Amino acid sequence: MKTLLFIIWLSFLSLPFMGIKGALYLFSGICAVFGIFIFLKKSFKKVRIPEISYNLKFLIIGLFLFIALLPFAVKDYYLDVAILAGIYIILALGVNVVIGFSGLLHLGFAAFYAIGAYSNALLTTKLGLGFWSALPLTLFFTAISGLFLAFPALRLRGDYLAIVTLGFGEIIRLILNNWDSLTRGPNGITNIPAPFIFSFELTGLWSYYYLVLVFVFIAVFIVRRVYYSRIGRAWLSIREDEVAAEAMGINATKYKFLAFVFGAFWAGLAGALFASKMRFVSPESFTFMESVFVVCMIILGGLGSIPGVILGSLILVLLPEILREFQLYRMLALGAGLVLMMIFRPQGLLRVETTRFRGKV
Amino acid sequence: MILEIRALTKVFGGLKAVEEVSFKVKQGIILSIIGPNGAGKTTLFNCLTGLLSPTKGRVFFEDKDITNKKPYEITVSGIARTFQNIRVFGSMTVLENVMIGQHTRSKEGMFTAILGTNRFRREETEIESKALEYLEFVGIEDYADVLAENLPYGDRKRLEIARALATEPKVLLLDEPAAGMNPQETKELMELIKRIRNWGKTIIIIEHDMKVVMGISDWIIVLDHGVKIAEGTPGGIQNNPDVIEAYLGKENIF
């Protein structure tokens, strides 16, 4: 009974926006969905997301084959999506270091992504550097900006840090949008060259796919190695209880800096790859929504776990493609999804075992 | 004297939490700090370990001034502590908690971790095995892979001690280690503290349980309303009229 009143209330609220017809549709729509939900619940007793357990070795081998042979199997369009997914995975790994592992609420990660992309764009178009020569500089610039943003992180608590990082992200975007002489403003930078490997230009989708794939493997490998070390443990302890971590001799300040720089580094790589792929960058791609998007990936997959992060990224990149017809409702679903996720499954999809250090070496 | 406190004072707004407290600590003893609630004992600990900056006064560790050092610097120097309201790292396993303790005594950095050098691997294995040893020392090695937040209360306290020991301190500060323990656990705790002392550590504990205090202390300091009102051997303190008066109104705790 209460639920019925609630549904009526919601429909009533939508009246001004959807009109009488719209409100009625909404009412019946929600009732229908609710009815289906109750029916499913009754049929399955308990509706639970099953704990996904897996035999790691087989999964890895199977996945490896699938990934390596992907270009042979799918259309160009999907390959494009896969490349984008790869770039996002690298980005998400970076965010995971800062938010998932160290517990520092960072809502402006798109700024690092942007700095990486624009550095690559500017170095290649204005200074004529090739992708590979520009890369170290790009990574350096992005890492420095990570250092720069780490300063406020030292003194600010959770929500405040979130807002400052958000502000930083927006300021970067505004600068990119308005500093016409450097960044060409909203028009963006075009004609970014593709990378060369021994005078072989990587313009084809296939070759770019394998390039990104290699980088993803490198990223996962390095990030994993750093996680399973005393540095990773230090980050975890700071997330858990900073005061106790300090009492155990961990210089929280130093490790917070390290987290920001390390995370920014990967965003820089992702940015460079993004710029070279799209051959074009503009401030549009680096909004707050982008930062939110990346944060969602790690929340969805489970904060702090590498397989979780990869899964989260894949889902968030692939799902909109699969559900192309419902494009319009994508963001609506994202918003609702976030709320539902927080209420019902805040720990993410994959059971976050964080990392177990025993016998990892 | 391994530790010396000179005229330590900590003022919060109008409240003098700790006022002109001075004492010296000999190496290798078990020192208890007692006093009614609100006497300033934990505040004293916090000043010693760098969580709070004293308003006035100095702290000397092995003749070096550590008064305004940061908490992690103090731990590196060789003073470790446990917390009154137990602060273990909940979503890490018991073993991992203790491995964190070893952090300052290890040095491999990011690059060797990425490269996976032999030196790095050796250090990691060493950290892990040492951590296991500490777990065995306090008696919770069976729980090594259990998440710290799932541990029963008494074992969590022991975990905190193991973790603090892992930092290889010269001085160990225990904040109300016997709180909430039944008589059996309390007896085991007393044994544990004595074993730590036999290991060569100096131990300072804040405690309300008089059985523990009288049972294991070599020296006792009594605080009341932030001021040191007495210090001496357990026998001396028991008969000290000022101490008795400070506890007056409470049950005869001796």
Next chain:
Amino acid sequence: MFLQQIINGLTVGGVYALIALGYTLVYGILELINFAHGEIYMLGAYLGIIFIGIFTAAGFTQYSLFLSLLFTFILSILFCSAYGFTVEKLAYKPLRKASRLNPLISAIGVSIFLQNYVMLTQGATDRVFPHIIPTIKIEFFNVTMTTLQLFIIIVSLLLMAMLHLFIMRTKTGKAMRAVAQDKVMASLLGINIDRIISVTFVIGSGLAAVAGIMVAMYYGLVNYYIGYIVGIKAFTAAVLGGIGSVPGAMLGGLILGLIESLGAGYLSSEYKDAYAFIVLILILLIKPTGLLGKSEPHK
């Protein structure tokens, strides 16, 4: 020029202050940054346009401009408060016990949801507030002020004064202050925490609604995206004044409005939006507790 910008600044500042109050009230009680609050403001703006549109189509506006505006305000406020109330019950209440991150993410989710909800139901293009309000210009000291600006400033100040009285003098107001100080103690004294939290959201949303309608009238245009930017600015104002402090939010709003106008007038109007962010970062770095906030002990 200077005086002109002051007038403009106070107008915009009044709007920021009204919205900032919503942020500060909620933060004081729940320690939550209500990311979705900016969207409530946006809803208010849209509702204003929707209702005045309905009244105009029904011929009511032509009959009595004053009454139709009055009812527009009343209905928009009611609906916005209802939205604010519902959002709290659905997206924040279940997460009251969770860590800091969860309600924040939930708030972001609500914000995204509301933005797109309006976009889908009202279209992605700008909507226009009908030109029914006569703009009379008042000239003095080389400065031009429209009646609309005067209206906004007066209404803002009036509402701020009313809120101040409400919080200081009424029983509910005092209960709100008690809950903000110490939730547990307040509940032990018999205060219904849930009810107070709901009241807080309702009041905050109502103020935001008024702000929204006034902005719709002032600029004549709205789109579904205005909530985000103004939300951040109003939040900055709240932080500037000291988050959790009601007079702080009022002061912060007015000051921020002035900074923005003066900055746009004298420095650069392209980076107008950036001023708020810069102020935000500076405040958080220099004095995070804001102008009127109290220092909190560092844990």
